Amino acid sequence: MEFFLLILLLLVIIGLSSFINHFLPYIPVPLIQIALGVLLASLPLGIHIPMEPELFFVLFIAPLLFHDGKNVSRHALWKLRKPILLLALGLVFVTVFAIGYLINWLIPSIPLPAAFALAAILSPTDVVAVGAISSRVKIPKTIMHLLEGEGLMNDASGLVAFKFAVAATVTGVFSLAEASWSFLVIAIGGLAGGAILAFLIIRLKIFIRRLGMEDVTIHMLIQLLTPFVIFYIIEHFHLSGILSVVAAGIVHTIYLDLDRSPALQLQVVSQSTWTVLIYILNGLVFVLLGLQVPSVTNEIFKNPLFNNWEVSKYIIIITAALLLLRFLWISAAWQFGRLFKKHLQMPSKKAIGMITISGVRGAVTLAGAFTIPYVLADGSPFPDRALIIFIAAGVILVTLIVASIFLPILAKTEKGNTEDLKEKMERLARLRTVDAAIHSIRELKNDDNRESAVSIIAEYNQIRNRLNNVNNETSQKLKLIETEIRMKALDAEANYVEKLESAGKIDREITYLTEEHIQRMRLAVTNRMHYRGLFIWTLIKRGMYRLLRLFVPKNEERLKNRLEKSKKLIHLKVNMAKAAIQYLKEHMNSDNEHIYLIIIGEYNEMIMKFKLAKKGVDSHQYAELQRELRSKAFQAERDEIQNLYEEGEITIDVLRKIRKQINIREAYWMEEKSVHSH
Numbered sequence: 001m002e003f004f005l006l007i008l009l010l011l012v013i014i015g016l017s018s019f020i021n022h023f024l025p026y027i028p029v030p031l032i033q034i035a036l037g038v039l040l041a042s043l044p045l046g047i048h049i050p051m052e053p054e055l056f057f058v059l060f061i062a063p064l065l066f067h068d069g070k071n072v073s074r075h076a077l078w079k080l081r082k083p084i085l086l087l088a089l090g091l092v093f094v095t096v097f098a099i100g101y102l103i104n105w106l107i108p109s110i111p112l113p114a115a116f117a118l119a120a121i122l123s124p125t126d127v128v129a130v131g132a133i134s135s136r137v138k139i140p141k142t143i144m145h146l147l148e149g150e151g152l153m154n155d156a157s158g159l160v161a162f163k164f165a166v167a168a169t170v171t172g173v174f175s176l177a178e179a180s181w182s183f184l185v186i187a188i189g190g191l192a193g194g195a196i197l198a199f200l201i202i203r204l205k206i207f208i209r210r211l212g213m214e215d216v217t218i219h220m221l222i223q224l225l226t227p228f229v230i231f232y233i234i235e236h237f238h239l240s241g242i243l244s245v246v247a248a249g250i251v252h253t254i255y256l257d258l259d260r261s262p263a264l265q266l267q268v269v270s271q272s273t274w275t276v277l278i279y280i281l282n283g284l285v286f287v288l289l290g291l292q293v294p295s296v297t298n299e300i301f302k303n304p305l306f307n308n309w310e311v312s313k314y315i316i317i318i319t320a321a322l323l324l325l326r327f328l329w330i331s332a333a334w335q336f337g338r339l340f341k342k343h344l345q346m347p348s349k350k351a352i353g354m355i356t357i358s359g360v361r362g363a364v365t366l367a368g369a370f371t372i373p374y375v376l377a378d379g380s381p382f383p384d385r386a387l388i389i390f391i392a393a394g395v396i397l398v399t400l401i402v403a404s405i406f407l408p409i410l411a412k413t414e415k416g417n418t419e420d421l422k423e424k425m426e427r428l429a430r431l432r433t434v435d436a437a438i439h440s441i442r443e444l445k446n447d448d449n450r451e452s453a454v455s456i457i458a459e460y461n462q463i464r465n466r467l468n469n470v471n472n473e474t475s476q477k478l479k480l481i482e483t484e485i486r487m488k489a490l491d492a493e494a495n496y497v498e499k500l501e502s503a504g505k506i507d508r509e510i511t512y513l514t515e516e517h518i519q520r521m522r523l524a525v526t527n528r529m530h531y532r533g534l535f536i537w538t539l540i541k542r543g544m545y546r547l548l549r550l551f552v553p554k555n556e557e558r559l560k561n562r563l564e565k566s567k568k569l570i571h572l573k574v575n576m577a578k579a580a581i582q583y584l585k586e587h588m589n590s591d592n593e594h595i596y597l598i599i600i601g602e603y604n605e606m607i608m609k610f611k612l613a614k615k616g617v618d619s620h621q622y623a624e625l626q627r628e629l630r631s632k633a634f635q636a637e638r639d640e641i642q643n644l645y646e647e648g649e650i651t652i653d654v655l656r657k658i659r660k661q662i663n664i665r666e667a668y669w670m671e672e673k674s675v676h677s678h
Helices: 002-022 029-042 053-072 074-081 081-106 112-123 127-134 142-169 176-210 216-236 241-258 266-302 308-339 349-356 363-369 384-410 417-443 452-469 472-502 510-527 528-551 556-587 593-615 619-644 653-676
Strands: none
Touching: 029 266, 029 384, 053 142, 053 216, 053 266, 053 363, 074 081, 074 142, 074 241, 081 112, 081 142, 081 308, 081 472, 112 142, 112 363, 112 384, 127 216, 127 384, 142 176, 142 241, 142 349, 142 363, 142 417, 176 241, 216 241, 216 266, 266 308, 266 363, 266 384, 308 349, 308 593, 349 384, 384 556, 417 452, 417 653, 452 593, 452 619, 472 510, 472 528, 472 556, 472 593, 510 556, 556 593, 619 653
């Protein structure tokens, strides 16, 4: 029961981190989750989860890297293969030797092989952490693909180098030739093994489908088990489980690209399931990392053998050295190797800075550090094991903080604060929110709410049309054109009524009512202030009429005549709207097609409302359907604007301004519906 409550608590913390990030989006989610983990471990609840590296790798790293392998761009990986290998292999081995010697010089109590082990475990970058930070920073796609490729590949090279450095520390024996050959076998064996096992699992799924078993649950279960099974089997043969799940993810994506079967439901379920699973696993990785921090720091800070300021200084120096070495390595490759220039169309200093700062260390580093044995072959304690783990944890935190602060600064445009760009940013953001609202309504549209959905989409299209008219002069001109088109459409309605009256098909009273309706619509088009006054007066008259009806005895014959007249009037208004649509379609031209389409959409919406009234559809039901859809649309707008801010597309000022506009429109709509319902 305690274990269940602990898991429940961790999941609540992950949800809380997203809640906090919603209000503090400039703080990356990983840092919030680490902080919450530290807080939880510091509380007197007796919570302690020991880090079991083997379980950690198979439970967290395997599915996360399998998912990344499935979603990474294969074209980009191949295109950037040289710079990726240069970072994932070249930089890793340079880091092991250069930083290893620095650590040994800085902390003489750590022997050279153990210093190499620490440098090796600090060399892999964390693709999960980089992805979490980049979600709110506009990093160029090429750089992001490069970082993803590096993160997928350098885990294996760093862990292999770490394994041999630890073995050399424990046994006192090291062979460079043996280590090099072993690395090739482990890496190639892991890639090949993962690809072969993935192919066999795919063949198994095809066989199951040929037996007629299209059950989504079975196929989804196989897909979820795939990374765990492959990682476990490959690691059992002492090959790279990390590279095996990456290869398996890529093979699965290739199969999906070639597969033309109509398993749409499986694809939808798969995407939704993996989204939730990756969200939870990502969160657990950083919360668990945070839970380890207090125990690691207490072991050092409470130990009289260590000076707190000195060990903190070690972390700062080693982190600075890692970033400096990364900067020099990338700069050298840029200047002399010409491996980056042809791929990155941007100023070299800015690109180098972004790639350097993105070298964030993460969960693999800490999990690897915990695999360091407690004793050597002769039974003596492993030299400064606690200090090595402390430094690893410190470097992870410092690199995360550095990336969180400096990546957004580097990613900003030089003219990000100019008024013109702010206006453009706001307009594009509003267009994105409108598109998000329209998309949400279309997804929710069905046979029951079709009329309400079409009505709301038409209104959003009007907003979109106004936003597209950036230039004030152009906007005024288009407004005049729109007014002219609307007036001509109303003339078409009036001509239709005139023809019916001349032919004796409608009586004088119906003619008078339709003429009054057309006159009101003309006022609405040409003089909106006058129309609002008329609209308020009409509401007052209707209220007084309903009040008088309470005191007048009911007359069945009169009610029957009124109902019959109302039906005739509705039928006539439907035909008038159709006449206007016919006129608009005949006179539509390519120059102002969007204006014609909006007005036609409004007439179609009017026809739908009249038809509903004619059928006797409950107006309250229609209003309720509209209310539900409107609520979803407004929420879609808010979600989209929040996403834009978190991705670094807009500033906090634009976020607040558009949120305010959404709130005002929602309040106005609610008030308008309240008036109509009464």
